[in-house]
Amino acid sequence: MTGQLVQNVQHRRDVMRLLLSITFFGGMFFGVLNLYRGLLPLAVLELVYGAFSLYLLRIVKHTPDLKKWTLIYLLPFFSIMMYALYVPNSSSSIFAWVLTIPVISYLLLGRRWGFWLAAVYITIGVVVYHIKFLSDDGTLNLALSVNVLLSACLMMTFAHVYEKNREQNEQRLLELAGTDRLTGLANRMKLSEDFNRCRSFARRHQTPLTLILLDLDYFKNINDQYGHHVGDLALCHVADFFQQRIRKSDLLARFGGEEFAILMTAAELADCVMHIDQLRQELQQTPLVTDSQQITITFSAGMASLGKDGDDLQQLLHSADTRLYQAKNNGRNCVVYKD
Numbered sequence: 001m002t003g004q005l006v007q008n009v010q011h012r013r014d015v016m017r018l019l020l021s022i023t024f025f026g027g028m029f030f031g032v033l034n035l036y037r038g039l040l041p042l043a044v045l046e047l048v049y050g051a052f053s054l055y056l057l058r059i060v061k062h063t064p065d066l067k068k069w070t071l072i073y074l075l076p077f078f079s080i081m082m083y084a085l086y087v088p089n090s091s092s093s094i095f096a097w098v099l100t101i102p103v104i105s106y107l108l109l110g111r112r113w114g115f116w117l118a119a120v121y122i123t124i125g126v127v128v129y130h131i132k133f134l135s136d137d138g139t140l141n142l143a144l145s146v147n148v149l150l151s152a153c154l155m156m157t158f159a160h161v162y163e164k165n166r167e168q169n170e171q172r173l174l175e176l177a178g179t180d181r182l183t184g185l186a187n188r189m190k191l192s193e194d195f196n197r198c199r200s201f202a203r204r205h206q207t208p209l210t211l212i213l214l215d216l217d218y219f220k221n222i223n224d225q226y227g228h229h230v231g232d233l234a235l236c237h238v239a240d241f242f243q244q245r246i247r248k249s250d251l252l253a254r255f256g257g258e259e260f261a262i263l264m265t266a267a268e269l270a271d272c273v274m275h276i277d278q279l280r281q282e283l284q285q286t287p288l289v290t291d292s293q294q295i296t297i298t299f300s301a302g303m304a305s306l307g308k309d310g311d312d313l314q315q316l317l318h319s320a321d322t323r324l325y326q327a328k329n330n331g332r333n334c335v336v337y338k339d
């Protein structure tokens, strides 16, 4: 897993570096070869581009603008390919390189950008191939033409389907990595990720941000008395209860065990305290109903606000946790928002 719930672009960086290394050696090799063959403009292009690849190799290792640099690399790379296919004395075998365009584009740029870049250049490649090699005497070699068109379409389709599935699987894995399996709520990792986004928003718009830690009271008794399965039902009951009562802009997460957290955005601390205290009373009056019993559930809560209690998640968690501990010590089923 990535450790961060964001799309992993490391594989693109690795592929890019491999390609740049190949381009450097390829550029030097074909540059020298074409010098001997008398194809001076092409040779110069290849040598310059080989040296440029060496320069890019250093940049792509750390750049945050990987897509931009990938385009800066690929546009001339594919253009030189087209030129190499077009120049006099060129070999028809260069078309084999044109067929790598979809794979390279999709691997390095993903589905959307990969599609457009590959579609444009493979179309140019097929057209140039037809002009250059398939109509020398004015008649079209139909079998060859169909082969070229089919192989180009197949490469496009395979690359597209592969990348689409890969992206969907990656998205699914990211969702799973950020979800608590029992309740379907966000987990601690997702809350940490979203906290940074909420904090940036709060700072930019000068709005409050409050973290609430909630811990169910005497939850062990529910497990002991009714069994672990009913304990699980109680956790799902509480998750649904909160989910239906918080705003869409707030984030509810299960922190593990019988502990939950809510990140409340753009609401003053006093309003958050009132809201959480209402929820506390309401949950007490909304028991879990099973086939044979009604189980009353209560919680204790500790709250902390951005700025006043700290500037990062660790500090807010520390303050909220200390207050949650106070709430437990005060007899449970209550909310503590200050020391």
Ligand SMILES: Nc1nc2c(ncn2[C@@H]2O[C@H](COP(=O)(O)OP(=O)(O)OP(=O)(O)O)[C@@H](O)[C@H]2O)c(=O)[nH]1
Residues within 6 Å of the ligand: 182, 215, 216, 217, 218, 219, 220, 221, 223, 227, 228, 229, 230, 231, 232, 235, 256, 257, 258, 328, 332
């Ligand atoms: N059913 C179920 N129980 C869990 C799960 N995760 C943790 N627990 C139980 O939650 C209980 C937590 O017990 P304690 O930490 O003693 O807390 P408590 O009984 O709620 O007491 P206070 O928090 O002090 O009010 C333990 O019995 C854990 O086994 C879970 O996913 N499902």
